[in-house]
Amino acid sequence: MIDELAYAGPEHLDPAFVAGYDRKQGYPDPTQDLAVLGEHGVDESAVVVDLAAGTGQFTLAAARRFRRVVAVDVSSAMQDVLRGRAADAGFSNVEFVKAGFLTYEHPGPPVDAVYTRNALHQLPDFFKTIALSRISGLLRPGGVLRLHDLIYDFQPAEAEEVLDRWFAGAATDPAEGYTAQDYAEHVRTEFSTFRWLLEPMIEAAGLQIVESVFHGSLFGTYTCVKP
Numbered sequence: 001m002i003d004e005l006a007y008a009g010p011e012h013l014d015p016a017f018v019a020g021y022d023r024k025q026g027y028p029d030p031t032q033d034l035a036v037l038g039e040h041g042v043d044e045s046a047v048v049v050d051l052a053a054g055t056g057q058f059t060l061a062a063a064r065r066f067r068r069v070v071a072v073d074v075s076s077a078m079q080d081v082l083r084g085r086a087a088d089a090g091f092s093n094v095e096f097v098k099a100g101f102l103t104y105e106h107p108g109p110p111v112d113a114v115y116t117r118n119a120l121h122q123l124p125d126f127f128k129t130i131a132l133s134r135i136s137g138l139l140r141p142g143g144v145l146r147l148h149d150l151i152y153d154f155q156p157a158e159a160e161e162v163l164d165r166w167f168a169g170a171a172t173d174p175a176e177g178y179t180a181q182d183y184a185e186h187v188r189t190e191f192s193t194f195r196w197l198l199e200p201m202i203e204a205a206g207l208q209i210v211e212s213v214f215h216g217s218l219f220g221t222y223t224c225v226k227p
């Protein structure tokens with residue numbers, strides 16, 4: 001077993017980075033995620049697990065909608081921020097668990113949905129597939145995985161062209177966004193997978209892909225259902 005903390009990205013463990021995390025990464029609108037979960041029968045009575053929840057942008061939106069949300073992350077710094085925000089907002093239906101994709105053990109019956117955004121790429125492919133299989137094991141039949149990540153939707157021969165285009169559109173101020181240096185580090189040290197490899201991995205984990213949407217050949221969103 002790998003040490004997930006060693007693969008978590010050192011910046012995610014650093015309270016100073018975490019304090020500026022939202023400003024750097026932006027404020028994704030959870031409306032579409034919540035709508036898609038609803039379309040697949042995940043209603044107000046649901047239990048939802050946010051895996052690698054970070055500062056909890058989705059967790060907090062989900063806590064307004066669903067009965068119970070479990071926010072799982074390996075980073076104490078991320079969990080501290082999220083715990084503070086949930087307390088400020090007065091939520092009593094959010095649980096915090098310091099654990100990872102490979103170690104989280106869910107007590108109780110299988111859950112209605114798992115959400116994970118921009119984190120599965122922290123794991124090398126072997127462990128990513130084990131993580132997907134563990135996610136499948138968390139879900140009830142008919143349960144939904146909503147997955148967002150940096151996923152390479154191109155062929156190897158296109159890599160230079162696509163990555164150059166990505167780097168060219170990067171932020172220049174590291175406080176305001178991800179820079180070309182950040183992106184290059186992602187390519188060198190993290191484990192984004194080619195789309196045409198990831199999809200069989202998802203299916204081998206026992207999940208059915210019902211929708212996939214890609215932006216810029218780099219960012220993918222999947223809705224998957226456990227049969």
Ligand SMILES: C[S@@+](CC[C@H](N)C(=O)[O-])C[C@H]1O[C@@H](n2cnc3c(N)ncnc32)[C@H](O)[C@@H]1O
Nearest residue numbers: 004008012052053054074075100101117119122
């Ligand atoms: C880029 S942040 C994304 C956070 C959040 N999901 C979001 O969309 O803002 C990546 C998160 O994954 C967490 N992480 C990294 N490796 C992990 C693992 N193996 N298991 C669980 N969380 C992990 C980090 O601590 C960090 O909070």
